[in-house]
Structure formats: C-alpha cells, structure tokens
Amino acid sequence: AGSNDRVSLGFIGVANRGGQLMKAFAEHQDCSPDYLCDVDSKTLEKAAKQTGGSPKTTADYRKVIDDDSIDAIVIATPDHWHAIQCISGCAAGKDVYVEKPLAVTIHEGRAMVDAARKYDRIVQVGTHRRSSGLYQELSQRIQNGLLGKVCMSRAFRLSNMAPDGIGRRPAMTPPEHLDWDMWLGPRAQRPYQDNIAPYKFRWWQDYSSQMGNWGVHYLDAIRWCIGEEAPSSVCAMGGQFAIDDDRTIPDTMEVTFQFPSGRLAVFGQYETSGNPMMPTGEIELRGTLGTAYVSERTYEIIPERRGQFATEHPMAKPEKGTEDSSNHHLTSNHARNFLDCMRSRRQPNADVEIGHRSTTFCHLANISLKLGRRLQWDADAERFVGDDDANAMLHYEYRKPWKLPV
Ligand SMILES: NC(=O)C1=CN([C@@H]2O[C@H](COP(=O)(O)OP(=O)(O)OC[C@H]3O[C@@H](n4cnc5c(N)ncnc54)[C@H](OP(=O)(O)O)[C@@H]3O)[C@@H](O)[C@H]2O)C=CC1
Ligand SMILES: O=C1CO[C@H](CO)[C@@H](O)[C@@H]1O
Incomplete structure (x- = not known):
C-alpha cells in the first residue's frame, strides 16, 4: 500500500x-x-x-x-x-x-x-x-415473492438518433496526441475515424455494442431481481433500419431470453424512437401479484388485477420508494x-463472476442477431447446444502480438 x-x-x-x-x-x-x-x-x-x-x-x-x-x-x-x-x-x-x-x-x-x-x-x-441500497432491498423482496412469480421483465435503451446518428466519416490521420495502434490493441488494424474514438466506439461491434453498453446494466439488474444466473435460450432480431451512419450495430433491436425456471426477459435497443416505454422507471418486472418499475433512484409497485377465471387472492400492495442515488x-x-x-x-x-454472467447475456444476444436464429445455451458448459457456428463466436483471433495473459 x-x-x-x-x-x-x-x-x-x-x-x-x-x-x-x-x-x-x-x-x-x-x-x-x-x-x-x-x-x-x-x-x-x-x-x-x-x-x-x-x-x-x-x-x-x-x-x-x-x-x-x-x-x-x-x-x-x-x-x-x-x-x-x-x-x-x-x-x-x-x-x-x-x-x-x-x-x-x-x-x-x-x-x-x-x-x-x-x-x-x-x-x-x-x-x-x-451497490444501491434500493436495489439490494428490492431484489431480496422480489426473490422472496413480493410480486408473485415474475414471468416477464423488460428494459430498453431509447434514443432517437435519426437521421444521422454517429455520421459517416472518412478515414483520417489519427490526431498527433493519440496512439491509434495502442487504441486498437488486439483488434484488426484499420484507419482512424473520429466517429470511433473517443466515446463513439459503442456503435462499433468490434469494440462494444449498445447491447453490451446499456444491456448489461439492465439485464444485470433484472437477473438479480428475479434470481437467475443465465438464460437457456435467446432470440434476437433487428438491423440498421433508419439511421444513415457508419455504425456496425443495429439501430433497432429486440432480444428475448428464456429461463429454465419458466420466465422471459426482453431488452430493446431502439435508437430510432425515444418516447418512454414505461409509466416510470427503467426496468419493468411483471409478476402474478404485482408489477415493479425500478430506476437508479426510485421504485413503484402496482398491484396486479384479476384476469380471466382467476380466484380472489391478495395482490401486492401499492408502494413507492426513492433513494438519493445518482450514477455518481x-x-x-x-x-x-x-x-x-x-x-x-x-x-x-x-x-467478476456476477459481471461475467450478466455480460454473457449481451454476447448471447449479439450472436443470435448475427446468426439470425434462436439459440440454446448450456450455462454450465458455457457453450451453445448443437450449434458450431454459434460456438465459433465465443471468441475471436487477436491481432498479433496481443494475447490473453495466463
Ligand atoms: N458504469 C458506467 O456507468 C459507465 C461505464 N462506462 C464504461 O467505461 C468504459 C470507457 O468508456 P468511456 O469512458 O465512455 O470512453 P472514452 O472513449 O471517453 O474513454 C476511454 C479512454 O481510454 C483511452 N484508451 C483506449 N485504449 C487505451 C489503452 N490501451 N490504454 C489506455 N487508455 C486507452 C481512450 O483514448 P482516446 O481518447 O484516444 O479514445 C479514452 O481516453 C467503457 O467500457 C464503458 O462501457 C462508460 C460510461 C459510464
Ligand atoms: O454510454 C453510456 C451512458 O451512460 C451509461 C451509464 O449511465 C453508461 O454505462 C454508458 O456507457
């Protein structure tokens, strides 16, 4: 020290x-x-x-x-x-x-x-x-049955980037103050563009993705609240439908994960429309007894309604909470x-195991999108079931001389 x-x-x-x-x-x-x-x-x-x-x-x-x-x-x-x-x-x-x-x-x-x-x-x-007290308490209570069985959870990254997004830029000489080769590291050599770095690497599959960037925050929170480690299958759809820019990730994407315990989770990346998807909060957890809307600083629980043929039984109680918890x-x-x-x-x-399991959701989604099909995931072996194309995407070949240290 x-x-x-x-x-x-x-x-x-x-x-x-x-x-x-x-x-x-x-x-x-x-x-x-x-x-x-x-x-x-x-x-x-x-x-x-x-x-x-x-x-x-x-x-x-x-x-x-x-x-x-x-x-x-x-x-x-x-x-x-x-x-x-x-x-x-x-x-x-x-x-x-x-x-x-x-x-x-x-x-x-x-x-x-x-x-x-x-x-x-x-x-x-x-x-x-x-490290949020609000999430720590709520995830515990939800796992203990506060909302009944949560069969459906959702979260979204919403930002209307039309029409130009990150733009179209030519190959450029890197600024003198930037070591571009060291920025690229293990990734393939390519010319610099100022819509890659700084910050805009999020829209390039080689360096990140919005599925990874935003998806991991929300899918981590969802899987924590519902007490799940990994999905057993994944199916993503999307493409670059409206934004005319250099991105190598979709501008519109939606992925569904299915869990072995019988639940779904959905993450949507809508960069072609930004109106809110929920009455409040960032993630929605829909249980048989109530629905929770949760953000970094707030949560609200709305009791469920009785549907067709349902017996009369107590639903979750309405509840709201706040915590002074900005990102900072x-x-x-x-x-x-x-x-x-x-x-x-x-x-x-x-x-790191928690971070790895949560980040895995994002990779599964990106791989399903790339292959254009639903994939089965063996979370113990960390392999796709019966899909060599998908298993080939579990890693990539680093540019020399970079390698993972042992
Ligand atoms: N938890 C959270 O809420 C947030 C997390 N993040 C995460 O933080 C990470 C960085 O994102 P962000 O800060 O927005 O990106 P920036 O592009 O603003 O910053 C990254 C910095 O790292 C530099 N860099 C690149 N390669 C190397 C290297 N090999 N060694 C040292 N420096 C290097 C970049 O140089 P250059 O200036 O040339 O690009 C840049 O200055 C991402 O993984 C992102 O997901 C980001 C925001 C919030
Ligand atoms: O781009 C971003 C916007 O903010 C998020 C956090 O609030 C970041 O994690 C993300 O990298």
Whole structure:
C-alpha cells in the first residue's frame, strides 16, 4: 500500500468514465490516484490536473501493471481492452475495478474470472446498481415473492438518433496526441475515424455494442431481481433500419431470453424512437401479484388485477420508494465497496463472476442477431447446444502480438 496505508491506485483510461471514476474514488480518503494511463496525451494531461497532485503518467498500461507501488488498477478503457488489462493486473498481484461490459467475448469473461480466482484478486465490475441500497432491498423482496412469480421483465435503451446518428466519416490521420495502434490493441488494424474514438466506439461491434453498453446494466439488474444466473435460450432480431451512419450495430433491436425456471426477459435497443416505454422507471418486472418499475433512484409497485377465471387472492400492495442515488452516488458507493473488499478480502458487490454472467447475456444476444436464429445455451458448459457456428463466436483471433495473459 501507499503512504499512510492509503491504497495506491492506477487509473487506465481516464476520459469520460475514467474521469467520473477518479471523482468517485477521490471521495474516499484511504486511496490516492498515483498513476494515470491513457493513449491520448491530451486526456492524460487533463486528468492529471484533475487530481490536483502530480501522479505518474504513461500511455502504456504495462508500466502501471509493472509498478510495484500500485495496489489496484481501475480500468475504463473501451471494452476490447478490458480482458487483457484486467488479467495482466491480476497476474501482477493487483486488485482490479473494471468497467462494464466486462469483456467483448464470453471466452474473455471466463478467463477474467479464472484469473481473479487463480491469483486470489478482488475484481469489481462497474455495474454500479449492485451497490444501491434500493436495489439490494428490492431484489431480496422480489426473490422472496413480493410480486408473485415474475414471468416477464423488460428494459430498453431509447434514443432517437435519426437521421444521422454517429455520421459517416472518412478515414483520417489519427490526431498527433493519440496512439491509434495502442487504441486498437488486439483488434484488426484499420484507419482512424473520429466517429470511433473517443466515446463513439459503442456503435462499433468490434469494440462494444449498445447491447453490451446499456444491456448489461439492465439485464444485470433484472437477473438479480428475479434470481437467475443465465438464460437457456435467446432470440434476437433487428438491423440498421433508419439511421444513415457508419455504425456496425443495429439501430433497432429486440432480444428475448428464456429461463429454465419458466420466465422471459426482453431488452430493446431502439435508437430510432425515444418516447418512454414505461409509466416510470427503467426496468419493468411483471409478476402474478404485482408489477415493479425500478430506476437508479426510485421504485413503484402496482398491484396486479384479476384476469380471466382467476380466484380472489391478495395482490401486492401499492408502494413507492426513492433513494438519493445518482450514477455518481452509486459509483462512489461501488468504489467504497471495492476499497473495503481490498482490505477484508471479501467478494465485492459486483464480483467478476456476477459481471461475467450478466455480460454473457449481451454476447448471447449479439450472436443470435448475427446468426439470425434462436439459440440454446448450456450455462454450465458455457457453450451453445448443437450449434458450431454459434460456438465459433465465443471468441475471436487477436491481432498479433496481443494475447490473453495466463
Ligand atoms: N458504469 C458506467 O456507468 C459507465 C461505464 N462506462 C464504461 O467505461 C468504459 C470507457 O468508456 P468511456 O469512458 O465512455 O470512453 P472514452 O472513449 O471517453 O474513454 C476511454 C479512454 O481510454 C483511452 N484508451 C483506449 N485504449 C487505451 C489503452 N490501451 N490504454 C489506455 N487508455 C486507452 C481512450 O483514448 P482516446 O481518447 O484516444 O479514445 C479514452 O481516453 C467503457 O467500457 C464503458 O462501457 C462508460 C460510461 C459510464
Ligand atoms: O454510454 C453510456 C451512458 O451512460 C451509461 C451509464 O449511465 C453508461 O454505462 C454508458 O456507457
């Protein structure tokens, strides 16, 4: 640990989310941002100023990993970097806070879980709702039967990006302050475009997807509330129907997951229309006794109505609740939980296995969409049942010399 028993942190990727994480960790006195890394030197300079101190800086994350004075790393790079950086950190004896979605393939996610266990490391994934008191209580109550059997859950990413979305841009010379080759890392060499980085990698399948980016927040919350680890089948539909841009993901997509216990969950990514899908909240959980609408800060329970031939029996009671929990507040709680677990060596609220299982939903959806068919999933073996094409998509070949550390 650093001086005065403070946890010495290395931040890797310090732009949008990395900056937010630096603020969240800065609220806790028992840690300090001692090393910052970003492939963009302007971003790095700005982040170093944000600390008000004089942290070490580098464009090469391996320097942070090799620095013995750093206790833990906080990863907020684009998704295709998470696995290599997280596993290298674990192998070097560092604890890791890694942003969601955990990885870009199911194989990477499992390798991250294995590394955390092999090297006995704390790995917290950035699904910050896991550190919300409101969600913790509600998920418990729903699992205990508050809503009856929840057979249907839904959540949506809604944003009308018509007509131009992220635009169409030509191949460009990367800005001087950016190391583009290091940005691409394990992904294929390709020309830079300013609608890929910064931030817009979300609309490119190679680096992320909106299914991964937003889907993981909501599917994690849904599966937590209904007490499910994995679906047994998945079917996605969608395409680029209205937005004329360079994206390699759909602008309209809907996926249905079926669970072995007899339930469905739906996630919709509608980037061609933004009107709300629900009276309130971000996720809807529809049970036989009541429906819950839940967001980061609120929940509302609406009692069920008696349908055809139903006997008279007590329904859930109407209820509303709020918690002062913005993204920033929950992220600060999540950082606190990580720091506490570093000391206690207990599993954090969003342990890497939880993050891996939740991220898997997103990969299953993307693979089903790509193949254009419903797929059966064996969650124990982490393989598709009887589908070689789908199993071939559990990972991809890294660009040399990058490989997953062991
Ligand atoms: N939990 C949450 O609520 C949120 C989570 N996120 C997650 O955080 C991650 C980052 O997203 P976001 O901050 O929005 O994206 P940004 O593009 O704003 O930031 C990513 C930064 O990482 C840099 N970078 C890329 N490759 C490397 C590398 N190999 N080593 C060091 N730095 C690198 C990028 O450089 P350059 O500037 O050149 O692109 C950029 O500065 C994503 O996984 C995203 O899903 C994001 C927002 C909120
Ligand atoms: O793009 C994004 C918008 O905000 C979300 C969180 O609130 C992020 O997770 C996501 O990366």
